[in-house]
Every structure is written in C-alpha cells, then in structure tokens.
Amino acid sequence: MILRPTFIILISIVFILVWLFVRTIDHRKWLTLLVSLALTPIAYFYVFYPLINIFTSYHHEKYFDENSWKEQPELRYEMLNHILSNQLFVNSEKDSIKTVLGKADWLGWDEATNSKSENKWNYNLGFKPGAFNDKQECLELIFKNNKVTQLKTYQLEKDFE
Incomplete structure (x- = not known):
C-alpha cells in the first residue's frame, strides 16, 4: 500500500x-x-x-479504445475525458466515425428544420457510478461538410421503474 x-x-x-x-x-x-x-x-x-x-462520483478514466467502446457501451464514460481533452474526432469524416464508434445511437434535433438532423450523431456513454446519480452521460458529434466540427456532452435524466 x-x-x-x-x-x-x-x-x-x-x-x-x-x-x-x-x-x-x-x-x-x-x-x-x-x-x-x-x-x-x-x-x-x-x-x-x-x-x-x-x-463522491470518482470513477476510473481510460484512454479511448475502439474495442472497449464497442464491447462495453455502459463504460464509455470512462473514455470521455480523453476524447474531449484531445479532441479525438474533430475533423474526422462520417465514414471513419462510423467505423470507429459504430452507428449513432440516435440523431440530434435540429431546431431550424424541426426534425432529426443527419449532422448530429449522439452516443450513449452510460451512467457514472454514484449513489445518487440518475443521469446518463451522452456525447454529441456535430458535422459540417461531412466532418466533425464540434463535440458536445450532456446528461439525460433517466427514470428507473
């Protein structure tokens, strides 16, 4: 020790x-x-x-790993800091993102057209551990001209039945 x-x-x-x-x-x-x-x-x-x-909401952090991303989607939040701090996917094309991260879990909402946007891909990152944590971590990739221009994180509140 x-x-x-x-x-x-x-x-x-x-x-x-x-x-x-x-x-x-x-x-x-x-x-x-x-x-x-x-x-x-x-x-x-x-x-x-x-x-x-x-x-406390301490959790382990990992470097981004394509295999872990696909095999353990409930632990993706562990790779979030590495993805954001290194801007890993900025300037990557849609095809390469689809190869590395897989198909988007859902598409983002575009306020201008009031519909789902093919330029906003969202991925579920799982729940950070903690006794009172009921929020699901999410990552949104925003595309412009078929390339990632921005990474956003947000939390969805989940109701457990």
Whole structure:
C-alpha cells in the first residue's frame, strides 16, 4: 500500500474521532490509545471509506479504445475525458466515425428544420457510478461538410421503474 498525504490525513482524522469516542468510555490514556489504534483501521476501511465512495462520483478514466467502446457501451464514460481533452474526432469524416464508434445511437434535433438532423450523431456513454446519480452521460458529434466540427456532452435524466 502506498502512503499518500490524503490517506494519512484521512486516517488521522478517523483516529482522532475514534480516540474521542473511546475516551468517553474510559479515561485511562494507555487503554484509550491501544483501543483507538486497534479500531482505527476497522473504522476507516469498513465505515469511513465506503461512505466516501458512496457520496463522491470518482470513477476510473481510460484512454479511448475502439474495442472497449464497442464491447462495453455502459463504460464509455470512462473514455470521455480523453476524447474531449484531445479532441479525438474533430475533423474526422462520417465514414471513419462510423467505423470507429459504430452507428449513432440516435440523431440530434435540429431546431431550424424541426426534425432529426443527419449532422448530429449522439452516443450513449452510460451512467457514472454514484449513489445518487440518475443521469446518463451522452456525447454529441456535430458535422459540417461531412466532418466533425464540434463535440458536445450532456446528461439525460433517466427514470428507473
């Protein structure tokens, strides 16, 4: 295990909280210290750490991989930062996008013509992990003259029945 400053700070906070709790039970300092040292790892890994994971939206990030994109569509959100930061598909043609990403999940809406637009391709990226996350991540590729000019992300709220 690698000791990082964040881990050391968090484990110290948990130790202080456990020590204060144990001190309310018994005021002998040597016993309080021993019990606190024994209970701190248990409280950290079985109470504190799971709560942090539930209430934060941390997730793994991956580089874009064509095979993972096609085989695991529910985990596409892991590749989103790499796609956006490197503008991977900007200036790519429709045929190459269709080869790499596959057929668009749905077409975007064009306000000017009040219809679906063949120049707005949308892809479902899945749901980021988190206890209170009910929004689906989506990526929209906007084409002009058969080339991608813009990448947009947005979230769709999903109702689970």
